Amino acid sequence: MLVLGLMSGTSADGIDVALARISGAPPKLKAKLLGHTSVKFPRAIRKEILYVAEQQSIPAGELSQLNFRLGEIFATAALAACRKFRVSPSHISLIGSHGQTIFHQGKPVNFLGSPAASTLQIGEPAVIAARTGITTVGDFRPADIALGGQGAPLVPYADYLLYRHPKLGRVSLNLGGIANITVIPAAAKPSQVFAFDTGPANMLIDALVAHFSKGLLRFDKNAELASQGRSNAALINELMRDPYLKLRPPKSTGREHYGQAYLKKLLNLGRRHRAKPNDLIRAATVFTPLSVIDALNRFVFPKAKIHQLVVSGGGAHNPLILAQLAATLPNIEVLPSSRLGVPEDAKEAFAFALLAYETFHNRPSNLPSATGARGPAILGKISYAPPR
Ligand SMILES: Nc1ncnc2c1ncn2[C@@H]1O[C@H](COP(=O)(O)OP(=O)(O)O)[C@@H](O)[C@H]1O
Numbered sequence: 001m002l003v004l005g006l007m008s009g010t011s012a013d014g015i016d017v018a019l020a021r022i023s024g025a026p027p028k029l030k031a032k033l034l035g036h037t038s039v040k041f042p043r044a045i046r047k048e049i050l051y052v053a054e055q056q057s058i059p060a061g062e063l064s065q066l067n068f069r070l071g072e073i074f075a076t077a078a079l080a081a082c083r084k085f086r087v088s089p090s091h092i093s094l095i096g097s098h099g100q101t102i103f104h105q106g107k108p109v110n111f112l113g114s115p116a117a118s119t120l121q122i123g124e125p126a127v128i129a130a131r132t133g134i135t136t137v138g139d140f141r142p143a144d145i146a147l148g149g150q151g152a153p154l155v156p157y158a159d160y161l162l163y164r165h166p167k168l169g170r171v172s173l174n175l176g177g178i179a180n181i182t183v184i185p186a187a188a189k190p191s192q193v194f195a196f197d198t199g200p201a202n203m204l205i206d207a208l209v210a211h212f213s214k215g216l217l218r219f220d221k222n223a224e225l226a227s228q229g230r231s232n233a234a235l236i237n238e239l240m241r242d243p244y245l246k247l248r249p250p251k252s253t254g255r256e257h258y259g260q261a262y263l264k265k266l267l268n269l270g271r272r273h274r275a276k277p278n279d280l281i282r283a284a285t286v287f288t289p290l291s292v293i294d295a296l297n298r299f300v301f302p303k304a305k306i307h308q309l310v311v312s313g314g315g316a317h318n319p320l321i322l323a324q325l326a327a328t329l330p331n332i333e334v335l336p337s338s339r340l341g342v343p344e345d346a347k348e349a350f351a352f353a354l355l356a357y358e359t360f361h362n363r364p365s366n367l368p369s370a371t372g373a374r375g376p377a378i379l380g381k382i383s384y385a386p387p388r
C-alpha cells in the first residue's frame, strides 16, 4: 500500500507529509519511506491555532469552522505532496492524519464533579477524504484515552517497528514542541518498550524568540541567538527544578503546561537573574537536553542498557541541543535519525502513515506500556473516500 502520513505537532509550524510504501503485518511488517515534504500554515491560521491551543475562548462556531478549514489545508498539503512525489492520488490507498492538537489532558482531572481525561485533534478527516479521494484515518488518540491511557505518546509503536535491534538498546528522541522519548531495549518485546514526554523541546525557545523579536522571528535557526547568549548556571539550575521532570512516567505534557503562562515565568526568572534576551534563549535551549538527560538518568538507565540515542524532529537541527546531548552522554552514540534511514523531519509523519495502515487492517497500535492504557486499542476513525 502507498500511504501518506500528515503531521502537525504542538509547534504548529506547518504540516509534515510523508509518503510510505507499507506491506505485510507485524512482526513482518515492511515500511519504506519514499519521500517527504512540509507545508507552512498561512499566518492567520497559525495565529488562530496558537490562540485556541493556549485555551483562549472562542465561540463553538469558530472552532467548528477552524476544524473544517484545517481539513482543507491538510488536503491541499496532501495533494501538493503527491505532485511533488509525482504520484497520482488515485494510486494512494490511505492517509493517516494526526490533526492539530488544540487540547490534551491525558490524566483524569476533576470536571463538573467527576474525573475526566480528553484530547482534541482538529482538521476534519472527512474533508481530507473528499478532497483527495483517499480514505483517511484521523483522531488516533481518543481510543487509547477511552481505555484509561493518556492517548500519548503514539509514535512508540512506529519507533519499535523502525528501530528495534537485536543487540543495541536504543532511545528514540523526538524534539518537536515537546520532547519525547521511546525506550527500546535490545531485542525488546513490545511490552518492554516504554515512552514518555521528558518536557519541552522547542516550545519555550520558539516562544522566547517570538517574544523578543516581536513576532518577526519564529524560531532560533541553528541556535544563532542562543550561541550569542551567555550561559547562566543559576538560571538553568532553577529551570531544572520544574516539578514535571520528577513526575513518574507514563506522563505527557503540552502547551497547557509549557505555553504562555510558562513564558511569563521564564521572563520573570530572566529578570531576576539579570539575563539578557539571548542568555535566556540559551538557557531555554540548554534546558531541553538537560531535561532529557535528567529523564534518562532517573527513569531509563536504571532499567535498560542504552547504546544509541536517535534524534528526530525540528530540534534535531539545533546544534546546541545536539552538542549538549553528545557531551553529557559520552558512552552513548547520539545520532540523527537520518543515519537510520528516517529523515529528522519525516519521522512523525511516517509514524502516522504506519498507524493508519495498522488501523485500516484492524490491528491495534497503541503500546499500553507507553500510554498506560488497560490494553491494546485500534486507533482512529476512518473517513472513507467518496465512491469512485
Ligand atoms: N534549523 C533549525 N534550527 C533550530 N531549530 C529548528 C531548526 N529547524 C527547526 N527547528 C525547530 O523545530 C521546530 C519544529 O519542529 P517539529 O518537529 O515540526 O515540531 P512539532 O512536531 O511540534 O511541529 C521549530 O518550531 C523550531 O523550533
Ligand SMILES: [Mg+2]
Pocket (backbone or CB within 6 Å): 007, 008, 009, 011, 012, 013, 014, 015, 016
Ligand atoms: Mg511541525
